[in-house]
Amino acid sequence: MTDFVNLTIDGKPVSAAKGTTVLEAARQAGVNIPTLCYLKGINEIGACRMCVVDVGARSLQAACVYPVAEGLKVVTNSAKVRDSRRTTLELILSNHENKCFTCSRSDNCELQKLANDHNIKEIRYAGEMLEFPIDRSSLSVVRDPRKCVLCRRCVSVCKNIQTVSAIETNERGFKTIVTSPFNMPLNETPCVNCGQCINVCPVGALRERDDTDDVWDALNRPDLHVVVQTAPAVRVAIGEEFGLPIGSRVTGKMVAALKALGFAKVFDTDTTADLTIMEEGTELVDRIKNGGKLPLITSCSPGWVKFCEHNYPEFLENLSTCKSPQNMFGAVLKSYYAKKHGIDPTKVFVVSVMPCTAKKFEAKRPELSVDGLPDIDVVITTRELADMIREAGLDFKNLEDAQYDNPLGQGTGAGVIFGATGGVLEAVLRSASYLITGKDDETTDVSIVRGVDEIKEAEVTVAGVTLRAAIAHGLGNARILLDRIKAGEASYDVIEIMACPGGCVNGGGQPIVSASVRNHIDIRVERAKALYEEDTELHIRKSHKNPIIKMMYDEFFDVPGSHHSHKYLHTHYQPRDNYPENV
Amino acid sequence: MGCSCCGTDKMAQELDRIIAKHKDTRGGLIPVLHEAQELYGYLPMSVQKQVAEGLGVALADVYGVVTFYTQFSLNPKGKYKVSVCLGTACYVKGSGPIFDKISSILKIKNGECTPDMTFSLDACRCIGACGLAPVIMVNEDVYGRLTVDEIPAILDKYRKMEAGIA
Incomplete structure (x- = not known):
């Protein structure tokens, strides 16, 4: 027997199985919470903060990892929540190579969709951009770290699903970057060219070699x-x-x-x-x-x-x-x-x-x-x-x-x-x-x-x-x-x-x-x-x-x-x- | 002094002992890296590969940890380790230009070592001598209330010491 708990999401009473995340409970109740780093079964780490909701705690919580609880009151759409999501998005965009015209994922980009959905018309934060060359060494996979949003889905699929670990999240803070160890060209790593990293990438940071x-x-x-x-x-x-x-x-x-x-x-x-x-x-x-x-x-x-x-x-x-x-x-x-x-x-x-x-x-x-x-x-x-x-x-x-x-x-x-x-x-x-x-x-x-x-x-x-x-x-x-x-x-x-x-x-x-x-x-x-x-x-x-x-x-x-x-x-x-x- | 990047067989054996000591401990990677760095002075690829193979983890995992923590170094350190405090007080008092001056004299960037292995340069966090800001350290020697103009003389002092010993 599954135990159920009762909560409200945006005032709506919802019953969800114990252990369910707020994100999943909301979906079942027909409430859409935006996500970026979350990919079911592959990357569930609450890193990007796009899915934040108000659960009455001191700070907003990531719905993709926050478990439902009896009596929980979730607000997914308040000014505070919307502001937080927008700021997160603007910060990501401020360090993203915004060249949608020539991007392999134009029209099929999760970041682009989020920016549209959040009514972002301009990026308020201008500043330093992380520079990193495109890695074209592989016969199969092209990596363009300047488009990377550090969601870590590729790292997870490579490491946890495929157990290949050709790439990892390296450095820290602003310099954080997903690369191979010692920034080796991908064709010199144990990468097996499976391309699962491409399939899970929300943006155009990974793509196949165009032949x-x-x-x-x-x-x-x-x-x-x-x-x-x-x-x-x-x-x-x-x-x-x-x-x-x-x-x-x-x-x-x-x-x-x-x-x-x-x-x-x-x-x-x-x-x-x-x-x-x-x-x-x-x-x-x-x-x-x-x-x-x-x-x-x-x-x-x-x-x-x-x-x-x-x-x-x-x-x-x-x-x-x-x-x-x-x-x-x-x-x-x-x-x-x-x-x-x-x-x-x-x-x-x-x-x-x-x-x-x-x-x-x-x-x-x-x-x-x-x-x-x-x-x-x-x-x-x-x-x-x-x-x-x-x-x-x-x-x-x-x-x-x-x-x-x-x-x-x-x-x-x-x-x-x-x-x-x-x-x-x-x-x-x-x-x-x-x-x-x-x-x-x-x-x-x-x-x-x-x-x-x-x-x-x-x-x-x-x-x-x-x-x-x-x-x-x-x-x-x-x-x-x-x-x-x-x-x-x-x-x-x-x-x-x-x-x-x-x-x-x-x-x-x-x-x-x-x-x-x-x-x-x-x-x-x-x-x-x-x-x-x-x-x-x-x-x-x-x-x-x-x-x-x-x-x-x-x-x-x-x-x-x-x-x-x-x-x-x-x-x-x-x-x-x-x-x-x-x- | 020759390059020691590749280490010696003896050091590799010692590293194997370090790895064996921590192999079955959960979270053993960081203690292994600490001891490996004590042994080699830094963590070159050969050392990281040996650690990865020894612990049965991917090189990508090892490298990710090494680059995350500032106390791990990918580059060898010089005989004279120059640290420039870029903590708030020193920075406000002008340690930025001091760092740049040292960098241009030694022709190395942050974290690097001169080809003759004499000097290495690191930006560091507050060393607790804010009253002396801006501060640099050369090994254990502390120099405070510095101006950019004083830098060449300080570096020369160590060059001369090095020449005298040689």
Whole structure:
């Protein structure tokens, strides 16, 4: 039984569960209290003082951390409260680089909205501004500390959720700044490029590296055959950039937009997600049958792979040697596809649209190239694609649905669900019987591996083989899982790890959802729902049944795990130091 | 005198002992940093990395703490530590220009050390000698009621001492 307490908020009687914060109780009562640093489940530290309310105490209290109590009288909207919030805002703005015109977050900025909502027309406090250079060293993340409002959401997500701790709040007082230790360039820190910091930033202090110019340049070159692939999670999120509700599936409009932008072919990463299942599933069966290194751990998530290289080098042999679906796609395009269509592979230019900032780093890994040709030429995020669509003046919402091109535009339901945590493992299980015995079974929906529980476990027997499986999403959860295995407390045959909480649907390249929405809606669940819908609507839902996959093996790769597939579809890893040599 | 930034193996071993002593104490980071600074004179990256690895915390956490507290230093200190009081009384009496004068003569900024390791310069809070404002300290020597013009002679005195010893 939950205990309830009675209080009043702006004179209105409210009953709220004990332990609830004033902020949450007010929301339930329909009273909106502005916040800035608060982000549910990630940053609840009462630092910014935007949410102050009068509870009859000597000073105003931060509603985001103040617990409800019996008889409490809360005033959220008095002259004193409004003055305090305004002053706080003006002080933040006095040390903020107010260049909204050119800011990546213009129109989607929580600070801008607060300034508007609080009727701030001018900033009364002029004074010294903190100067700090923009850090463009990372292939994925750009940091602009002059826009930082010191809310610490990025620090919290990096440290507490991802347990990466690439950045921290350093110095004190006016000089306080969020940077890496010793102000090292981000690319020299253990940053895994997951981009979760970008997704939680209320302002434009963090953004992805903009690679759209490289795409436009390629599209302008008549000598190039410019091909684009889209990852599954993009189609269930990009609609948000154009005002559609969270969880809208806009596959057809997205494909239409890409065609309108001028890509020669629009393909679906789902196809090589299916290919990944064939290769990785075969690798798993081989390791089980022949006493190979277990558990096999998935390698689709580049944030996770880099995290493993930095923090768990002893597990590198456990990582599947399969390239990620993104890179398999590039390798297939520049080999099988180019050959089949008589195109010079050096003229095939591969663009990936990914929900992920770490994919930008992955694409530049020197080992992810074949015969001197990088698998992928440019990676843009879901947000960057939206930028390009706007730049081209396309009316996204009213585009007529279009279809992916063939041959590499056909994926299965198994490929689609790669975008949600548990999806890769479910896809493996759908094909497990076939991969073990050569015969299909009934396994399709494996609901036990779905959902956003932090660590999921399942024991599944397929064709007489019992697979002990685990799934972790978010690197903090991955750390817990791996530490359990190291301590001998748990043992598995196969593990799926995704760097981002919720998997790719909540990747660091996805549309940014403001805290005012994220505090009440689990975007991971809403977007994943749309993926599972697409899965159930597809005629083919198992990777090994994809006719394109059969064709690719027949015509080029021979069989999964063949010499040819190893040349194009597999890779290797290396341990990485957490920081460079002493400076 | 050579650079001591990298320390010696012996110092590293001593640091390991310090870390081991506090490893299982909650809040052990700050005592470790205090003792490490006593040992090395300051907290360079190599020391902070060893502390981070030894305590099992991120380097970012260590660096965050080191830069938060003014008593921790990222830079080595000189043989003669010059502290200029920028407390209210000294500041009003003109310690700002005195600080700037020393900074320009020694060609170092706040918290830095001269390349020959002779002088380091720090702005400090009130040292409790407001009656003598403006005040500077060179190691344990206190100089009060100063004017900017007196600064070169004071620094020269220590230069000469240093030359005499050498």
